[in-house]
Amino acid sequence: MGEDAGRGLECQKIMDGKGNNGNSSQKAIPSCCLKARASAPELEAKCHSTVVSGWFSESQSSSDKAGKMVYFNNPMWPGEAHSLKVESILYKARSDYQEVLVFESSSYGKVLVLDGIVQLTEKDECAYQEMITHLPLCSIPSPKTVLVVGGGDGGVLAEISRHSSVDHIDICEIDRMVIEVSKKFFPELAAGFEDPRVCLHVGDGPAQELVEKPFFDTLARALRPGGVLCNMAESMWLHTHLIDDMISICREIFKGSVHYAWASVPTYPSGVIGFLICSTEGPAVDFLNPINPIEKLEGAHQHKRELRYYNSEMHKAAFSLPSFLKREVRLLCD
Amino acid sequence: MGEDAGRGLECQKIMDGKGNNGNSSQKAIPSCCLKARASAPELEAKCHSTVVSGWFSESQSSSDKAGKMVYFNNPMWPGEAHSLKVESILYKARSDYQEVLVFESSSYGKVLVLDGIVQLTEKDECAYQEMITHLPLCSIPSPKTVLVVGGGDGGVLAEISRHSSVDHIDICEIDRMVIEVSKKFFPELAAGFEDPRVCLHVGDGPAQELVEKPFFDTLARALRPGGVLCNMAESMWLHTHLIDDMISICREIFKGSVHYAWASVPTYPSGVIGFLICSTEGPAVDFLNPINPIEKLEGAHQHKRELRYYNSEMHKAAFSLPSFLKREVRLLCD
Numbered sequence: 269m270g271e272d273a274g275r276g277l278e279c280q281k282i283m284d285g286k287g288n289n290g291n292s293s294q295k296a297i298p299s300c301c302l303k304a305r306a307s308a309p310e311l312e313a314k315c316h317s318t319v320v321s322g323w324f325s326e327s328q329s330s331s332d333k334a335g336k337m338v339y340f341n342n343p344m345w346p347g348e349a350h351s352l353k354v355e356s357i358l359y360k361a362r363s364d365y366q367e368v369l370v371f372e373s374s375s376y377g378k379v380l381v382l383d384g385i386v387q388l389t390e391k392d393e394c395a396y397q398e399m400i401t402h403l404p405l406c407s408i409p410s411p412k413t414v415l416v417v418g419g420g421d422g423g424v425l426a427e428i429s430r431h432s433s434v435d436h437i438d439i440c441e442i443d444r445m446v447i448e449v450s451k452k453f454f455p456e457l458a459a460g461f462e463d464p465r466v467c468l469h470v471g472d473g474p475a476q477e478l479v480e481k482p483f484f485d486t487l488a489r490a491l492r493p494g495g496v497l498c499n500m501a502e503s504m505w506l507h508t509h510l511i512d513d514m515i516s517i518c519r520e521i522f523k524g525s526v527h528y529a530w531a532s533v534p535t536y537p538s539g540v541i542g543f544l545i546c547s548t549e550g551p552a553v554d555f556l557n558p559i560n561p562i563e564k565l566e567g568a569h570q571h572k573r574e575l576r577y578y579n580s581e582m583h584k585a586a587f588s589l590p591s592f593l594k595r596e597v598r599l600l601c602d
Numbered sequence: 603m604g605e606d607a608g609r610g611l612e613c614q615k616i617m618d619g620k621g622n623n624g625n626s627s628q629k630a631i632p633s634c635c636l637k638a639r640a641s642a643p644e645l646e647a648k649c650h651s652t653v654v655s656g657w658f659s660e661s662q663s664s665s666d667k668a669g670k671m672v673y674f675n676n677p678m679w680p681g682e683a684h685s686l687k688v689e690s691i692l693y694k695a696r697s698d699y700q701e702v703l704v705f706e707s708s709s710y711g712k713v714l715v716l717d718g719i720v721q722l723t724e725k726d727e728c729a730y731q732e733m734i735t736h737l738p739l740c741s742i743p744s745p746k747t748v749l750v751v752g753g754g755d756g757g758v759l760a761e762i763s764r765h766s767s768v769d770h771i772d773i774c775e776i777d778r779m780v781i782e783v784s785k786k787f788f789p790e791l792a793a794g795f796e797d798p799r800v801c802l803h804v805g806d807g808p809a810q811e812l813v814e815k816p817f818f819d820t821l822a823r824a825l826r827p828g829g830v831l832c833n834m835a836e837s838m839w840l841h842t843h844l845i846d847d848m849i850s851i852c853r854e855i856f857k858g859s860v861h862y863a864w865a866s867v868p869t870y871p872s873g874v875i876g877f878l879i880c881s882t883e884g885p886a887v888d889f890l891n892p893i894n895p896i897e898k899l900e901g902a903h904q905h906k907r908e909l910r911y912y913n914s915e916m917h918k919a920a921f922s923l924p925s926f927l928k929r930e931v932r933l934l935c936d
Contacts, residue, residue, distance in 0.1 A: 351685065373682075374680065395924070505866070532874050577925060578925065585918075591912065592911065
């Protein structure tokens with residue numbers, strides 16, 4: 269795409285890690301890394317404030333002035349941490365919005381980290397990307413237009429492109445650096461941007477929390493009758509209060525169906541991610557039994573990428589909920 | 603039980619952490635803990651070779667003589683680690699067979715660790731214990747006798763006790779210390795031993811790997827026609843080769859059905875655990891649709907413990923498999 273060429277050039281300056289990172293990155297290097305740099309030059313490639321002794325960890329610890337351990341970073345995961353062994357750091361920079369890190373891990377392939385929180389790994393991105401796309405698009409007979417909020421890596425776009433009924437895809441991403449980084453390091457995902465149906469909007473939106481009422485209100489008003497929203501909805505093991513809140517809000521706003529589903533994603537907190545899937549008033553939507561099964565969808569399987577997680581069985585199974593979840597989130601009771 | 607009183611006394615000596623741990627534990631204390639002991643006596647309670655700066659990690663690291671990082675401990679989880687923040691260490695000792703550690707974590711309740719590997723946490727043990735018990739026992743109309751191999755914490759026994767049709771339960775556990783530790787720190791699980799149907803056998807068995815052919819052969823021969831085995835079967839994200847091997851062996855040995863199911867367990871490698879469930883030649887067993895649904899089982903719900911994970915929906919959903927698993931383990935193809 270013609271427009272893309274200019275965008276690529278513009279961002280090349282950011283991609284080399286000097287554009288936004290200049291002197292401040294020098295200051296940010298922790299002492300453990302400086303030591304490693306002095307004694308073992310081959311370790312320099314692993315140098316980042318979230319990487320200690322060759323491991324990236326989502327729950328970073330540091331000491332305050334009194335020498336007491338202070339924990340920060342992923343507030344969604346207090347008291348536990350998931351760590352990945354780092355082979356090499358491929359990219360690090362600060363964008364206008366966040367810290368962007370890409371590293372090659374020993375066991376999960378390349379990893380994209382934003383503000384210290386794992387966004388995706390090559391090994392398990394399939395579960396999240398395929399589910400958040402096909403749970404909604406396989407629940408309506410012939411989806412036509414899709415809006416993606418966030419998802420600048422392009423993985424969701426790549427999944428949407430399996431659906432030939434779709435004629436227009438808008439994507440709103442705040443951070444151009446995420447898109448450019450994905451084009452360089454996750455070309456299979458970023459290939460989603462090459463679909464001619466995609467219309468990219470880069471920029472900030474109204475300042476709204478993505479899990480609060482005004483945001484859901486706006487989306488509900490944007491949808492046609494019987495239109496569908498699928499939103500990421502936390503971990504059933506850790507965040508039942510948040511899930512409860514989100515379902516309450518959505519039951520109030522969406523007058524169709526509101527359901528909770530989940531999938532296994534090893535590198536997300538507690539190894540699972542939830543989805544809240546809602547429909548507006550209009551033609552009834554039965555989320556639990558895909559009306560538009562992917563196995564019968566022409567072209568969906570003869571696509572560039574193989575489906576790795578999603579299938580119609582997994583679609584149905586995702587709505588089965590553990591007893592503790594139904595008890596803690598009363599709105600999920602049968 | 604009269605027999606128990608003596609056993610309790612005998613083990614009290616071990617339970618105080620001095621019996622088998624003596625001087626060797628002094629040597630094992632890492633320098634970081636010695637430092638903490640000197641400067642902050644309140645941290646002494648967190649002192650254990652697997653606990654660094656107040657965190658337990660399943661993938662421990664240490665430096666060899668050349669200063670190169672060497673990783674050890676959980677061979678099932680190379681290149682990643684899950685860490686839990688430790689509030690206090692409740693018990694540590696070396697039994698005749700393994701290192702036993704119990705600690706109070708910040709976010710998962712009490713944790714039982716054997717040889718550095720998490721066996722269960724109060725928060726998520728339900729998923730594993732309920733699934734490995736009720737997947738087989740709800741698949742046959744009226745289960746009578748049950749053999750549990752391992753499971754000295756008693757959690758599986760506590761689950762079996764929901765089934766009033768069962769008239770005899772044998773359990774073979776190699777390590778008496780696990781049973782005693784569970785009675786002290788996990789009384790809800792160890793309550794399973796109080797069921798009068800339970801017959802406990804403590805001791806070593808024939809030296810057989812629990813995932814290899816001779817072991818499965820022995821079990822198949824011990825089962826009645828149409829009898830059922832449910833075996834823990836690794837992570838679908840990490841161990842498809844092992845799963846493939848186990849299924850090949852079991853398809854050869856068990857002439858009934860052989861199926862793979864999975865559940866979400868946050869503190870196990872990659873956040874999931876699999877189950878291999880097999881039946882011998884005889885009356886056909888349909889594992890996918892529980893013939894003995896727990897919701898209709900008298901007394902199963904009016905039990906001391908509430909079911910937290912398992913229900914008939916979760917039973918059925920557990921057999922839905924991601925597309926990558928069916929591709930990598932051809933025997934799981936439809």
